[in-house]
Amino acid sequence: MSDIKSPVVTLTPAPTLDRTYYVHDLVEGGVNRADGVVEELAGKGINVTKGLNLVGMAAPGVVPIGNSDPSVLARTGHTESLVPLWVDGTLRVSTTMVIKDGATTKVNEAPRPLSSEDWKSVVDLTIETVRKSGAKWLVIAGALPNDLSTGTYVDLQPIFDAMKTMGVRVALDTSGEPLQIWARKGAASVMKPNAEELASAVGRSLHTNGDVIDAARELCAAGVECVLASLGPDGMIAVTKDHSWAARTPPIKVINTVGAGDSTLAGFLSAVAESTTAEADERYGVGFDVPKGVTTAVQWGAVAVQQPTSGLQNLDGMPEAFLTVEPNREEPLGEPAII
Numbered sequence: 001m002s003d004i005k006s007p008v009v010t011l012t013p014a015p016t017l018d019r020t021y022y023v024h025d026l027v028e029g030g031v032n033r034a035d036g037v038v039e040e041l042a043g044k045g046i047n048v049t050k051g052l053n054l055v056g057m058a059a060p061g062v063v064p065i066g067n068s069d070p071s072v073l074a075r076t077g078h079t080e081s082l083v084p085l086w087v088d089g090t091l092r093v094s095t096t097m098v099i100k101d102g103a104t105t106k107v108n109e110a111p112r113p114l115s116s117e118d119w120k121s122v123v124d125l126t127i128e129t130v131r132k133s134g135a136k137w138l139v140i141a142g143a144l145p146n147d148l149s150t151g152t153y154v155d156l157q158p159i160f161d162a163m164k165t166m167g168v169r170v171a172l173d174t175s176g177e178p179l180q181i182w183a184r185k186g187a188a189s190v191m192k193p194n195a196e197e198l199a200s201a202v203g204r205s206l207h208t209n210g211d212v213i214d215a216a217r218e219l220c221a222a223g224v225e226c227v228l229a230s231l232g233p234d235g236m237i238a239v240t241k242d243h244s245w246a247a248r249t250p251p252i253k254v255i256n257t258v259g260a261g262d263s264t265l266a267g268f269l270s271a272v273a274e275s276t277t278a279e280a281d282e283r284y285g286v287g288f289d290v291p292k293g294v295t296t297a298v299q300w301g302a303v304a305v306q307q308p309t310s311g312l313q314n315l316d317g318m319p320e321a322f323l324t325v326e327p328n329r330e331e332p333l334g335e336p337a338i339i
Contacts, residue, residue: 006058007273009130010139012045013122013154014111015063017072020096020258020309035100038309041076042094044141044173044262049081050311051266051300057273060133062126066091066112085125087118096258098308104256111145119147119154127162137273138163140188141173141262153178160187169225169288173265176200186223189286192265194230195337206337210329212237213244225286228268228294230261230301234334237327238294242285246327247294249302249319260304263312267300268293295321 018041021034041063049061061082065072066089073084092109099105114122130138144153156172163170172188175197182188183201199206202215216227216239229237235248272288284290299321300312307313 003132004058004060006060006133007135008048008052008057008059008137008139008269009126009133009135010045010049010059010061010141011122011126011159012043012061012063012142013140014092014143014145015041015043015046015065016092016094016108017069017076018042018094018096018258020098022098022100022308024100026097026099026102039076040309040311041072041082042259042311044265045139046082047259047262047311048139048141048266048269051263052270053081054312054315055270057270058133060129062122062129064114064118064122083125083129085118085121087114087121096256098256104258106258108143111143113146113148114154116147116149119145122154123158123162126159127166130163130166130168135168137169137171137269139171139173139265139269141171141265143176144174144178153181156182157187171265171269173261183219183224184222186219186221189225190228190268191219191224192228192230192261192268194261195232195333195335196339198227198229199337199339203339205339207332208329209237209246209327209331209333212333213239213327213329216244217241226288226290228264228297230264231333232335235298236264236294236301238290240285240290243283243290244326245291245294246324247291247298247321249298249321252302252306252319254305256308257305259309259311260301263304264297264301266312268297270300271296291323291325295323 020038022036049059052059064085064087067086068090089112094108097105147154169189171190173192212229219227220241227239237246272293302319
């Protein structure tokens with residue numbers, strides 16, 4: 001798979017085995033029977049790969065996988081789309097409960113730590129896969145594991161340095177402390193925080209479109225070319241140093257929100273990864289068509305939340321999307337991010 005040409009490569013530093021239970025009525029504290037159970041190899045980068053595969057984009061996905069479960073790729077149908085690196089240990093498990101006409105609940109195990117040697121192998125395999133694929137984009141998505149020798153998060157800087165040398169843009173989608181660390185460093189070309197993550201990154205609550213734009217501009221000032229602020233029912237606002245665009249779809253019935261953010265990133269890349277614009281193009285200010293990307297992103301996200309699995313199964317029923325150039329700064333968010 002790593003020799004196949006593709007404009008996008010993904011890296012999932014801490015993949016997970018997703019088990020989703022579908023329950024008609026949940027009785028808290030009681031014994032419940034599932035109407036169905038689905039098992040998927042997942043993680044944010046893997047979900048991006050799955051989505052791009054639907055439109056014929058190979059997007060090979062690099063994944064370190066615990067060698068205690070050697071059948072997991074074949075069992076979950078990922079023998080072709082992923083570039084595995086077998087590491088010592090087990091694969092973490094995440095459990096999702098989807099209640100009919102109710103809330104979706106997800107419990108994630110913490111990422112398994114990696115040895116320094118294993119992480120160096122992940123870095124080397126990622127660089128090699130990007131080079132062989134001729135990719136112009138690398139997606140690093142999901143939680144970051146700890147380095148066993150230091151007890152701190154694995155270091156992404158060697159990857160950023162290599163991609164800069166190769167002329168490859170990096171889209172980073174993570175959360176928590178790693179998001180705050182890398183938001184300040186500004187090494188990524190694109191970051192995709194949700195409202196709460198963006199608020200945490202800048203240390204203040206977000207109540208309006210203007211708050212979102214100002215917060216995103218702080219990340220742009222650090223070096224990020226474009227911030228994709230995912231706002232749930234409010235859609236998405238894409239922000240560059242000098243421009244902003246808001247995109248949304250009509251209201252849709254939400255079945256499962258798990259993985260929806262990964263689908264929006266896949267949609268964005270499906271629209272921008274195979275074409276570039278002049279860096280000096282005043283319409284965007286960056287070398288890719290941001291409004292086309294953000295419009296496609298919200299369409300893919302709307303399709304995703306209507307499907308029961310964490311990864312996109314198809315792109316049927318794509319809704320219309322509405323784009324606003326330089327959105328009204330005073331407009332309040334339907335779901336403010338309070339910290």
